[in-house]
Amino acid sequence: MIQGEGMNKTEIRKNMVLELLAHSEYKPMKAKEIQALFGIKKRDAAELQEILDELTVGGKILQTARGKYMLPVEEWLKTGKYVGHPAGYGFVEVEDLPADIFIPAYRTGGALHGDTVSVRIFPESAGAGKAAGKRMEGEIVKVLKRGFTQLTGVYQSAKGFGFVVPDIVKIGTDIYIGRGLSKNAKTGDKVVVQLNSYGVAGEKPRGEILEILGSSASVEVDITAITRSYGLPQEFSEAVLAEAQKCGLAVPPQEIARRLDLRQELVITIDGEDAKDLDDAVSIRQVGDAFWLGVHIADVSHYVTEYSELDMEAARRGTSHYLVDRVIPMLPPALSNGICSLNPGEERLTLSCIMQIDRQGKVLSHEIRESVIRSSWRMTYTDVAGLLEPERCQPEERERLFRKYETLLPTLRQMAECAAILKAAREMRGAIDFDFTEAKFILNPDHSVAEIKAYDRNIATRLIEDFMLIANETVAEHFFWQGVPFLYRSHGEPKEDKIKELASYLKALDYPFRQRANLHPKDLQRLLAEAEGRPEENIIRRMVLRSMQQARYSDNNEGHFGLSLKYYTHFTSPIRRYPDLQIHRIIKEILTGRWNNARQEHYAGRLAGVAVKTSALERQADEAERDVHKLLKAFYMEDHIGESFTGIVSGVNQWGMFVELPNTVEGFVAISRLKDDFYEYESAEMALTGARYQRQYRLGDAVEITVLDVDKTRKVVDFSLYEETVLPEKQSGFKVEEKLAGSEKNGRKPKRTALSKEKRSHREHKKGRGRK
Secondary structure: OOOOOOOOHHHHHHHHHHHHHHOOOOOOEOHHHHHHHHOOOHHHHHHHHHHHHHHHHOOOOEEOOOOOEEOOOHHHEEEEEEEEOOOOOEEEEOOOOOOOEEEOHHHOOOOOOOOEEEEEEOHHHOOOOOOOOOOEEEEEEEEEEOOOOEEEEEEEEEOOEEEEEEOOHHHOOOEEEOOOOOOOOOOOEEEEEEEEEOOOOOOOOEEEEEEEEEEOOOHHHHHHHHHHHOOOOOOOOHHHHHHHHOOOOOOOHHHHHOOEEOOOOOOEEEEOOOOOOOOEEEEEEEEOOEEEEEEEEEOHHHOOOOOOHHHHHHHHHOEOEEOOOOEEOOOOHHHHHHHOOOOOOOEEEEEEEEEEEOOOOOEEEEEEEEEEEEOOEEEEHHHHHHHHOHHHOOHHHHHHHHHHOHHHHHHHHHHHHHHHHHHHHHHHHOOOOOOOOOEEEEEOOOOOEEEEEEOOOOHHHHHHHHHHHHHHHHHHHHHHOOOOOOOEEEEOOOOHHHHHHHHHHHHHOOOOOOOOOOOOHHHHHHHHHHHOOOOOHHHHHHHHHHHOOOOEEEOOOOOEOOOOEOOOOOOOOOOOEHHHHHHHHHHHHHHOOOOOHHHHHHHHHHHHHHHHHHHHHHHHHHHHHHHHHHHHHHHHHHOOOOEEEEEEEEEEEOOEEEEEOOOOOEEEEEHHHOOOOOEEEEOOOOEEEEOOOOOEEEOOOEEEEEEEEEEOOOOEEEEEEHHHOOOOOOOOOOEOOOOOOHHHHOOOOOEEOOOOHHHHHHHHHHHOOOOO
16 A cells, blocks of 8 residues: 555654654754754644644654654653752652663753653663763653642742742742732741642742641641641541441450460560550560560451451551651551550450571471460560660669569560570671661650650660561561462662762772672671771761662562562561551461462452552651651751751762761751862762862761751751851841850850750750750
């Protein structure tokens, strides 16, 4: 058939466009250039544009961010998540690529942080000719799905309009609010904004105010704003709450009768002082040289049946959110703190993994059973640590603990011995222990921050971690070999670019690290052992963690790099993690003989989607938690402007250096504030070097800083070096208001301060208020 036979005029012209774009000499062109090439008259330009639009929507051709048309080249087209930067550029994370793709600010194609996008990689940035040390580069071709439809931020009014500065700084742009769309918000109000457009041709995104949350000066309001920014659920529906109430307050006798009865066993829970959702308990007894370790997990799936209102709500939430001043639970409190929580003295339904463990930390045998327990003791990490390491306690506290828990001591010591054996076995195979310092926030009744200190990860927290790890591994291996559909916790090898970046950091710190193709967890384990006890230990631990891929859920068993395990799952927290709840259902159907081909096919078709969704929800929860921590640190340091502390240089770039304080607060010293010399950034040494006197600031150096300023909107703290400090006379914008004493405003040197109780009491008396 000759071209045109059986084809209408539009189809012929579409083919002509496709033939042009497929020509070997063709370079991407704009519509006007194609029009000129075909000799199309101006009056027919609209028809050409219609053809180009139809071909683009149909996926036959694509339009680049600069408006040029080309054929899709599958090899260089990828779908991923756009991660924005406040400076305007960003990166696209693509799961199957060894590195992220850099997107210059002028090639973002209107994408905002969090969007799912189609990205075209520039072949010259990814092939054999790629320059050493350079990232892959590309451009956003199309925004496939918007990450945010609503945002929260601080409102600023102007004449006849206003704008919102988003709380998520990676959005990178303000939101324009037109006349009559502000709901009468005032400058400084924390608001929820609905995005009506996302900005095109250099325009800002536009929106309208949906709700005024309150003053941006309130910690409680700001945390609420973060939960709204990330779309975290606020309330349970009446249907969900009603279903939770029907679960009752007691365990039915008929259910007890058919289970393994462990009510007479010595079973204890060990958790934080404030924890109310107790989903794991442990027991132990020693028989000969072996330990029989029982890990007993709340049987949430007995109450939350598949596709019930409770189940669909739990799947929507994916996880519980722990945000310092509040918990947003995955399940209603009637379950999470009630019938499912392993409260002392109360009968509770559980799934038990009971393991026989030898002196080398090997599981010799195990059984997984439906069970019923009655927890004997509700203990805290602090009390257990005091009993196992009495030197930690004051004499009176030591005496109180030993008197109260005298009968438990032999059991706790057996647990500590078993945990030490498991830990040694884990280290022997090369598992990495990311034991870096985390922040613990102490709040006042009004939600303001009273104190930030390093979280105490003690012998008791490690003991429970060791027991949960071995239970998760045992369950994963057991059901892998049964060949049933299952959810696994997967952790892949670090990507090549991340290891190169880590190697650069370590070289600057003079740490031996041999970069090789087939990296083993033991390589990183040895590195962390080398850093242990040194001032820069926490920095190196964080560097190693950042070099890792993020763990995720998968319906394929892909192993866990960080733990150096072939099999791993999440079995131990069904009250607060949906994947755990999901695999409990599978386990129970197998244990009770309800498993058949239909159920096999059902879960085989469902689990991949559950894995993707819950992994995304987990990342969202992590980002929200990080934002809350950064916010609280900014609020806390606002009360310490003008005070000086010693910290460690934790990062260096061409704009200055980051300094981390012992309480985990990190601030930035701008290079422009280093007045004693002209400093330049040396990337090879990760250092700032003075041109005249050759003074250097390197990763891991101890420096004395002064808290200079705080920006709560951006959640950042500005430092200056102590000897360079001249405090500002005025704060502006949304930065902290005037806080400094007169002598500090007059440009005198700030006082050096330690965060001691005595200093705090003096400051509270001087300021005449009860918070810092």
